[in-house]
Amino acid sequence: MPIVEYKNGMFSDIKPEEGLKKALSLSRGEVISIITDSGLKGRGGAGFPCGTKWNLAASASDEEKYIICNADEGEPGTFKDRVLLKEYPNLLFEGLTIGGYAIGAKKGILYLRGEYTYLLKGLLQVLEERRKNNLLGEKILGKDGFNFEIEIRMGSGAYICGEETALIESLEGQRGEPRNRPPFPVNTGFMGHPTSVNNCETLVLSARILAKGADYFKSFGTPKSTGTKLLSVSGDCKKPGVYELPFGVTIKELLKIVDGEDAKAVQIGGASGFCIPKKDFSRKIAYEDVSTGGSVIVFGEKRDMLDVAINFAEFFVEESCGQCTPCRFGTVEILKGLKNLKKGDLSLSMLKELLSLGKTMQLASKCGLGQSAPNAFISIVENFPDEVLGREEV
Amino acid sequence: MTDKKHIEYPDKSRTPLSQQPQEIEKPKDEKEIGALIRVVIDGVEVKVKMGTTILEAARKANIKIPTLCYHEDLCIAGLCRICVVEVEGMRTLQASCSFPITQPITIKTYTPNVRQARRHILDLLLTNHYGECYTCKRNGNCELQSLADEYGVDFFRFGKMERPRYEVDSSSYAIVRDMNKCILCRRCVRTCIDLQEVGVLEAINKGSKTEIATFFDKPLLDVVCINCGQCINRCPTAALTAQDPSDIIWEAINDPKKHVVMQTAPAPRAAICECFNMPPGTPLTFQLNTAIKMIGFDKVFDTNFTADLTIIEEGSELLSRLKKALVDKEPTALPQFTSCSPGWVKFLEHFYPEMIPNLSSAKSPQQMFGALIKTYYAEKAGIDPADIVTVALMPCTAKKFECNRPEMCDSGYKDVDYGLTTREMASMIQEAGIDLPNLPKTDFDNPFGTATGSGVIFGATGGVMESALRTVIELVTGEKVEKFYDHANITPVRGFEGIRVAEIKIPKVAEVPLILKHLFSDFKWLEGATLKVAVAHGTANARKILEDIKKGGIFSTMHFIEFMACPGGCLGGGGMPIPTNIEIREARARAIYQEDESYSVRKSYENPIITQVYSEFLKDGPLGHKSHKLLHTHYTKRGKFIF
């Protein structure tokens, strides 16, 4: 299932290695300023400006630097990176190589989700071909002084290993648990060296931006969310799939495209995202409005929103790394509360307490997982009070 | 005569990078522009160095921020989140223990969000904690309990654990693990892996199933735990405690047939004050004797006596090894390692069994004393050794294991029946309602009464080395140590640096003194020699030295190395009062060195009772037949994997 491309979008007119060739004709600083100028923000979820990240990593003083492609794609409802890995591996490695050139890394690592092991063989073949074609190794495409290699490392199935510092821990052979930040990976990353961690889509787009120019990219999207975004749409709609759409698209427009117009709610951003009810369908998908790493799950009329909330809560109980108190135990209390709610056995004061606990988790958890774990719970309770409250005792 | 060098080693710690201290580039010169940063905490302005954490800055401003996973001795984890504060302009709350200040910021430490978060964190911890404070060893000295008090926790908001989740592991001779009381702060993990580099404990599973476990969840007895108890000292709750023998000791005291004898080591005497709300470093040696007698012990002896004996035996062993190597040119295991720290001994047996020959065969002072009490003393006092119960007041949990080693029965009985820690002694005294600080003083009992200052300093890292040097220098050169070192204070081996080295030139030698005549005809072979020694404390530092020796580095050329398992030596032992930190350990060290200065005799070989014991009882001198039987021991190759 390839990408449903946007008309004349970022995936149109792909010429092999156009971006890389362009990049190597420029200085590292120039590459970074093109990316900065394009306004490209991280597509992995956090939305940190890619140009700024590369610039920080490039200016960190260390001989040894790394660039890591985050292909751990573990957010429920996301599968856009899988499509990129499968359909556009060369574009992905091109982007990784451009990033390596920009920050001054000699080594790139693709951190591949354990469940995607079946893609490994193909990816290794592509790497081998690239080596043969001097797209990897020494003096890439004749560029003096630019030596770059790519290694693929497998994840082992923990959602938390998609968080960049936990990913680095896991690469170092430790328990996959997030580190304290600061210091950030751009200063102290893999093996203590400056490291840029980028999502697959971010890297693919960086290659396309170099090929097509920053202005072309900026012609899509909103001023604060430039460019197009890959959305993995699933759930109660007739045409699920991976769609390339410009930022700023409203949920309503999106539902029309995927043929899911009788939805009563849409979960944007996966388990860690927010549940948007019908009355808010005019909201835009953009960093400044409803932000997402790509996951869009459509809920039709028949869905029990309480079940949806319980489902997400179970996910977080399972996936919390267990390091910090608010998330380790808070996720359990939320799940307990939701189950009691379903049994008609949760007092209003306890529900209020749990909402407040949710806020504590958002504020005090150590990493993004715990900080976003209560989002679905809070937004479902707030948006569907009539549906989730007042269940009969069973 | 000596040359003290401080050796810097690249840190090859096994700790995950995330848990290692964070390197923030700090300006070298404090006056440099930007070196000091202005932060405002709760309206109070402080200037701090670049890289200072918010927690440190707050402490500087006298603002208290609660902590649980933070410990001064350990690298930062930032995982309990109890220390969160609000930093102006940041979306989320920040953990103050792990937030380095790199630019001017405004911080608030008790906003509604912060208070709410801390309350929730405490509620969550308490809900997942099984235990009743009034049946708990840490009642009154528990960080979780005091935080619950400070934050006014008045009910179990998220429910209460009704049943224990884990079985209590009391397989170990030294340490009890009750994971039902564990709050997963991982201070023990960091202690074991980072401070001690043993690596017995690790977090396993994830999410709410996370627990602290040993290798394959085996009982502590069956893993490489060296019983150092450092994890106990840093556990905020009663999840880790020591095996407490006080009930059986009370029984023995109450049994009229039993003759219960106590020996006290120097470190507990310098620290027990802390259990009675006195400032650290107030020695209570002689008040303690009074208390011990009041409790009902029949005799109280000074472990320093056998510390002196250890010096004689171990010093003679060193000279013999040196002679064997230098004169007889026979293969000899050098450097010789000290053997009085049972945690260190077990560490070596597990991780470097091939180096066991380097370990001095001399028993630790505790075990020498046990053997002498049930032989020499029993004979002299006319008591059947079967009726004698020997208790050792020690700073150490590993001593509990040591006295249970099967080979430690050379008297024909279990040489030392029970090892009692400083904390357990304090509880016994409290239970008896005794007001220790205000007691009159009592001397130690005869026949072992007098000890020397050399024995006292065994309590601090470097102390064994200093004592050994005092005796060896005088025996070999015939000159007073004071000639080389002011007041016989051999300062190069003192201090708290992890590894210290010193070189001692022997400019001239004298006649072999009487006590060693049976071993050496002369000392000519030592003339002009340089004795190279080193001191290490904490097994992480020990590991560095052993790795260096393996590689044939500078430590392989040394002659004598003192190792102590615990940071700071015995005064930082796993049985010492909680809390511990560097200031407390320094205060204890000061008390110990003061006590040393107060003795008139400060060299082991000058102890008149030692001479008496050799002539009356041990007969054929140091390393002789009887001392070999009673005062020396052997070791076990344990290896890393136990099946």
Ligand SMILES: Cc1cc2nc3c(=O)[nH]c(=O)nc-3n(C[C@H](O)[C@H](O)[C@H](O)COP(=O)(O)O)c2cc1C
């Ligand atoms: C719990 C958690 C899981 C994450 N999983 C992923 C993931 O699977 N893939 C990804 O690219 N980023 C993931 N992230 C975001 C990364 O931490 C990081 O921000 C991202 O890889 C940076 O790349 P970008 O700037 O290109 O988005 C996750 C973050 C959190 C907190």
Ligand code: SF4
């Ligand atoms: S928030 Fe959750 S996943 Fe993140 S560090 Fe804390 S326990 Fe681990």
Ligand code: SF4
């Ligand atoms: S560990 Fe602390 S809180 Fe828990 S029962 Fe003991 S004293 Fe009470």
Ligand code: SF4
């Ligand atoms: S006693 Fe020492 S070796 Fe054993 S677990 Fe505790 S810190 Fe580790």
Ligand code: SF4
């Ligand atoms: S055993 Fe103690 S030190 Fe270790 S994690 Fe549990 S509470 Fe913390």
Ligand code: FES
């Ligand atoms: S004390 Fe700061 S997070 Fe635990």
